[in-house]
Amino acid sequence: MAIEYQLIKEASDSKARLGKIRTPHGIIETPVFMPVGTRATVRAMTPEEVEGLGASIILSNTYHLYLRPGHKLIEDFGGLHKFMNWNGPILTDSGGFQVFSLGHLRTITEEGVEFKSHIDGSTHFISPEKSIEIQNSLGSDIMMAFDECVPYPASHEYVKQSVERTSRWARRCKDYHQGWKKQALFGIIQGGMHKDLREQSAKEIMDIGFPGYAIGGLSVGEPLELMCELLDFTTPLLPKNKPRYLMGVGTPDYLFEAVIRGIDMADCVMPTRIARNGTVMTSQGRLPIKNAKYAKDFTSLDPNCDCYTCANYSKAYIRHLFNVNEILGARLATIHNLYFLIKLMENIRQAIKEDRLLEYREEFYRRYGYIK
Numbered sequence: 001m002a003i004e005y006q007l008i009k010e011a012s013d014s015k016a017r018l019g020k021i022r023t024p025h026g027i028i029e030t031p032v033f034m035p036v037g038t039r040a041t042v043r044a045m046t047p048e049e050v051e052g053l054g055a056s057i058i059l060s061n062t063y064h065l066y067l068r069p070g071h072k073l074i075e076d077f078g079g080l081h082k083f084m085n086w087n088g089p090i091l092t093d094s095g096g097f098q099v100f101s102l103g104h105l106r107t108i109t110e111e112g113v114e115f116k117s118h119i120d121g122s123t124h125f126i127s128p129e130k131s132i133e134i135q136n137s138l139g140s141d142i143m144m145a146f147d148e149c150v151p152y153p154a155s156h157e158y159v160k161q162s163v164e165r166t167s168r169w170a171r172r173c174k175d176y177h178q179g180w181k182k183q184a185l186f187g188i189i190q191g192g193m194h195k196d197l198r199e200q201s202a203k204e205i206m207d208i209g210f211p212g213y214a215i216g217g218l219s220v221g222e223p224l225e226l227m228c229e230l231l232d233f234t235t236p237l238l239p240k241n242k243p244r245y246l247m248g249v250g251t252p253d254y255l256f257e258a259v260i261r262g263i264d265m266a267d268c269v270m271p272t273r274i275a276r277n278g279t280v281m282t283s284q285g286r287l288p289i290k291n292a293k294y295a296k297d298f299t300s301l302d303p304n305c306d307c308y309t310c311a312n313y314s315k316a317y318i319r320h321l322f323n324v325n326e327i328l329g330a331r332l333a334t335i336h337n338l339y340f341l342i343k344l345m346e347n348i349r350q351a352i353k354e355d356r357l358l359e360y361r362e363e364f365y366r367r368y369g370y371i372k
Contacts, residue, residue, distance in 0.1 A: 002179075005211075005212070015236070016260050017262060018349060025089045035271070036269045036272065040083060051087075051088065057089040058091075060090055091143075112127030145186065150162045185211070188215075188216045215235070218231070220248075224254065244263050245265035275336070283367050287302075290323065297316050
């Protein structure tokens with residue numbers, strides 16, 4: 001097998017767990033946050049910088065790399081690791097979420113999805129087999145099955161059809177994938193906001209059998225309380241001896257609540273996206289660095305942070321960089337935000353180890369402003 005999951009400890013105060021995932025490109029300590037490198041780069045960062053922040057795995061996007069520069073070019077170069085000069089583990093998504101996000105630009109059939117490129121309007125077709133072909137060419141350590149992502153809200157009837165199609169596609173993905181010793185293929189649990197369909201999806205996907213399982217279709221606009229309710233229901237359905245990945249979450253509260261419910265892996269573009277727009281996460285909550293009140297503030301972004309940005313630069317300087325559109329502003333904010341979440345997950349792992357995760361969550365929430 002391409003990966004091996006080791007469950008090290010289950011928390012006494014919640015369903016949180018410590019673990020390790022061994023991959024061909026290194027070990028991932030879980031729970032883990034995965035920075036997103038959509039187009040074979042974590043925006044504004046070199047791979048060496050991302051590694052220096054403590055990131056053990058990054059995520060790249062099948063849809064975008066298929067369109068540009070093309071998966072065959074990356075394969076000819078020796079795979080995604082060599083192409084982008086990243087030596088650690090890589091997870092690639094299936095491209096499904098991006099394709100289904102195109103709305104009127106795509107058409108779903110049993111065979112797959114025909115869509116028009118958001119770049120030039122050209123027509124393309126991705127089937128479960130094509131998604132696996134692309135990911136095989138990329139050479140990622142963990143691949144995702146091609147699934148159908150449903151919008152929120154969606155009717156029970158619509159979601160049921162989607163769940164059944166996702167199961168059929170998952171089987172086709174597994175049947176087509178040949179490189180099990182080098183690349184692990186994860187199945188994805190869907191089901192929208194309907195518990196009976198979540199249960200149906202979990203059973204069908206687990207019956208097919210994968211070395212890891214993702215929960216998709218959450219954090220798509222529903223309230224946090226509903227996501228937590230569905231995680232409380234869905235996560236216990238999954239096997240304990242395999243990693244569990246909640247797709248597309250990255251705010252501190254969502255990470256805490258996911259981990260407390262037994263999730264091992266999470267990813268999100270949020271920290272890099274808001275950094276480029278001038279918002280940073282700090283131990284005291286979010287800070288919009290462009291605000292005028294920081295013009296003469298010579299303190300660091302966060303006195304409790306020891307990242308490169310906080311060790312060397314002031315709020316006043318970083319605000320100046322954003323106001324004059326200097327690229328360095330986005331870089332410094334990105335460094336800080338990624339470090340903030342990677343360090344948060346490190347602290348969460350330590351709290352699980354010491355059986356004080358719920359206590360740590362309350363401390364963090366009070367400082368960050370989630371609890372008034």
